Amino acid sequence: MTPRHKKPSAPAEGSSASSSMEEPYIEAWGHKFHHSGRIFVPFDEKEQERMELHHRLFRHCLNGALTATRIPLSVQNILDLGSGTGLWPLEMAARYPQANILGIDISRIQKTNVSPNVRFTIDNVENPWPTPANSIDFVHARGLAGGITDWPALFKQAYEKLKPGGLLEWTEMAIQIFDFDNNLGDIELCPKFLNLWRDLSKRNNIDFTPSPNGPLWLVEAGFENIAQRTEILPIGDWAQDEKLRTRQNLMNRVSAEHFENHCALLFTKCGWTREQFDAVAPTFFSEIQAESKKPYTMVVFTTARKPRLEED
Numbered sequence: 001m002t003p004r005h006k007k008p009s010a011p012a013e014g015s016s017a018s019s020s021m022e023e024p025y026i027e028a029w030g031h032k033f034h035h036s037g038r039i040f041v042p043f044d045e046k047e048q049e050r051m052e053l054h055h056r057l058f059r060h061c062l063n064g065a066l067t068a069t070r071i072p073l074s075v076q077n078i079l080d081l082g083s084g085t086g087l088w089p090l091e092m093a094a095r096y097p098q099a100n101i102l103g104i105d106i107s108r109i110q111k112t113n114v115s116p117n118v119r120f121t122i123d124n125v126e127n128p129w130p131t132p133a134n135s136i137d138f139v140h141a142r143g144l145a146g147g148i149t150d151w152p153a154l155f156k157q158a159y160e161k162l163k164p165g166g167l168l169e170w171t172e173m174a175i176q177i178f179d180f181d182n183n184l185g186d187i188e189l190c191p192k193f194l195n196l197w198r199d200l201s202k203r204n205n206i207d208f209t210p211s212p213n214g215p216l217w218l219v220e221a222g223f224e225n226i227a228q229r230t231e232i233l234p235i236g237d238w239a240q241d242e243k244l245r246t247r248q249n250l251m252n253r254v255s256a257e258h259f260e261n262h263c264a265l266l267f268t269k270c271g272w273t274r275e276q277f278d279a280v281a282p283t284f285f286s287e288i289q290a291e292s293k294k295p296y297t298m299v300v301f302t303t304a305r306k307p308r309l310e311e312d
């Protein structure tokens, strides 16, 4: 079965989406994907809902902050790659009113009531960005996995566009599930389903869990001060303390209600029908819902700096 190419439909009243609805799109299992067929996350309302939950989850992991990076209040130029609905740039704009923030996304789903210091442009972030070399103070990328085929090239471009001493932050959630009680997380839960997922991703040249390779790519691009901060994200009903329970509630909503957002195009392009998928997907949930298990996944915040000039 191949994904269906669709003509546009009118945007729903009150929707934050605008002209992406005027462009053709690919439909798989009722989800709308970019017409190139190269972006494995949809852009429909269900996915926009998920982005907002993720935004809350990641802020919670950062104790309410918008970044893991310490950014000087005098920051001037900020670039956000894959802005989605634009929540992050809008909240950054309020925090850094003197900064110019440019968000790039392949789908036009950004909120339209933006602050004067935020702009959005619609493009693939794997294309050259509309910013001069050495002009950006902070490059931010979050949740791009599923839409990037060449991560090293993306980081090379970030290096080129950052000012000397400029900062990069890149955040991805791992598509891996571990048991909290089991040998410091080296035994994966749901291996059958997740291996199938990884196999299909590989066939499509897509890496949904790129963070482990991040430090190598960043060193190769020329970055320094590379660090990774990992936060655990419990799933199910086992977390005890209030902080982890909040993350767990958000994670349960993300995994149960939005599970198929990331599966629809991937499986469809590999010839899976909805019926075949429905026959294997429940094993995923039965494994993470087993009473003896304490499942969790992780979010990895990767930070790096372009070296300062010698005389700085």
Ligand SMILES: C[S@@+](CC[C@H](N)C(=O)[O-])C[C@H]1O[C@@H](n2cnc3c(N)ncnc32)[C@H](O)[C@@H]1O
Residues within 6 Å of the ligand: 039, 041, 043, 051, 052, 054, 055, 081, 082, 083, 084, 085, 087, 088, 104, 105, 106, 107, 123, 124, 125, 126, 141, 142, 143, 144, 146, 147, 148
């Ligand atoms: C999971 S959402 C994350 C949104 C936002 N960064 C956040 O963290 O809330 C991923 C976004 O990246 C965009 N995206 C993925 N691959 C892209 C690419 N190659 N070029 C431009 N945008 C891309 C998608 O359209 C989507 O809006």
